[in-house]
Amino acid sequence: SMGAAPVVYGQSDRPPRGDYSRAHSDYTCTQDYAAYTAQDHDTYHRLYERQSALLPGRASQEFIAALPSLGAKERIPRFEEVNERLFKATGWEIVGVPGLIPEVPFFSLLAQRKFPVTDWIRKPEEFEYIVEPDIFHDLFGHVPLLFNPVIADFIQAYGQGGLKAAELGACEMLSRLYWYTIEFGLIREGEKHGGGLRAYGAGILSSAGELEYSVRSPEPHRIPLELARTMRTLYKIDTYQQTYFVIDSMQQLLDLASVDLKPLYEELRQQPTIGAKELLPGETLLA
Ligand code: HBI
Numbered sequence: 001s002m003g004a005a006p007v008v009y010g011q012s013d014r015p016p017r018g019d020y021s022r023a024h025s026d027y028t029c030t031q032d033y034a035a036y037t038a039q040d041h042d043t044y045h046r047l048y049e050r051q052s053a054l055l056p057g058r059a060s061q062e063f064i065a066a067l068p069s070l071g072a073k074e075r076i077p078r079f080e081e082v083n084e085r086l087f088k089a090t091g092w093e094i095v096g097v098p099g100l101i102p103e104v105p106f107f108s109l110l111a112q113r114k115f116p117v118t119d120w121i122r123k124p125e126e127f128e129y130i131v132e133p134d135i136f137h138d139l140f141g142h143v144p145l146l147f148n149p150v151i152a153d154f155i156q157a158y159g160q161g162g163l164k165a166a167e168l169g170a171c172e173m174l175s176r177l178y179w180y181t182i183e184f185g186l187i188r189e190g191e192k193h194g195g196g197l198r199a200y201g202a203g204i205l206s207s208a209g210e211l212e213y214s215v216r217s218p219e220p221h222r223i224p225l226e227l228a229r230t231m232r233t234l235y236k237i238d239t240y241q242q243t244y245f246v247i248d249s250m251q252q253l254l255d256l257a258s259v260d261l262k263p264l265y266e267e268l269r270q271q272p273t274i275g276a277k278e279l280l281p282g283e284t285l286l287a
Pocket residue numbers: 097099100101102103106116117118133174175178
């Protein structure tokens with residue numbers, strides 16, 4: 001049925017920008033490909049060109065290797081075309097959405113191996129910065145790593161964990177894990193890839209400024225990812241991150257999915273949150 005539930009997305013007082021009257025009850029909508037203008041395709045092309053030039057030495061090797069699976073960079077991809085390749089690779093598919101959707105429907109799609117992709121693109125005057133995710137963030141930032149079988153399984157497990165967290169009133173804690181991994185995660189790659197710090201989080205990979213800053217700037221803190229620490233850490237949505245959590249392998253993420261979070265949520269509720277740029281006694285920064 002057309003006409004989804006009202007939009008109640010957390011972190012902003014602005015009404016979301018997309019047209020939610022187009023959405024079905026699960027918040028998905030058909031990509032209206034004919035509605036894209038020549039200017040929209042050009043915006044995608046220019047964003048793609050700029051961002052892909054910055055990837056070597058900054059983005060994870062897995063991401064760089066999978067990027068061509070999105071198809072031609074000169075125009076916005078058709079979701080069906082991406083899905084032909086993606087479904088064969090990992091059993092995932094992308095589904096159109098009008099923009100940010102509430103947590104439970106979001107988790108529910110992920111649990112079904114359906115990744116919601118916003119179907120509209122920013123205006124040319126928003127080239128550098130946009131306050132809500134658009135198709136460039138969702139597609140360029142997130143979809144390449146859905147071709148990686150380990151990340152593919154982790155994101156599905158995250159969706160399943162999210163549905164449980166919603167029942168336990170623990171979405172906020174779990175969302176911090178998503179933020180500091182899938183959105184803003186760094187990985188230390190092995191020697192065969194040049195052995196350095198690389199970005200795998202979509203919020204970084206879709207931002208020209210943060211891609212450089214996150215892996216090279218002396219300013220932010222970088223510390224090894226640890227589940228409880230990450231779930232206690234507050235985050236900023238309107239600045240570059242002040243702390244990044246670093247993994248050693250994609251498998252390390254998937255291993256977190258087998259942890260029983262219920263007792264951990266209960267324990268963490270007793271502990272104070274940690275500020276976005278706070279270091280705990282005894283913690284040391286990664287070089
Ligand atoms: N909706 N379309 C969309 N994309 C997101 O990344 C997203 C969302 N709704 C909720 C949400 N993210 C966050 O709350 C994720 O954890 C938890």
